[in-house]
């Protein structure tokens with residue numbers, strides 16, 4: 270019997286216009302490989318340790334929102 274591959278849940282951070290989702294723990298925004306990992310918008314469903322740590326940091330610093338525009342820009346540039 271095959272055990273199903275357990276995929277890690279990243280915290281969704283950025284979505285580009287094509288619907289590719291980047292994770293909070295990625296140093297530079299890039300699309301999550303959905304064959305290897307999944308993403309969620311619910312902090313409590315996140316299983317990625319790096320994302321969890323980043324969520325905790327962000328809660329202290331309240332820093333998630335202000336970064337969004339710049340990183341989305343970087344994600345788009347990276348695709349060209």
Ligand SMILES: [Zn+2]
Nearest residue numbers: 279294317320
């Ligand atoms: Zn992650």
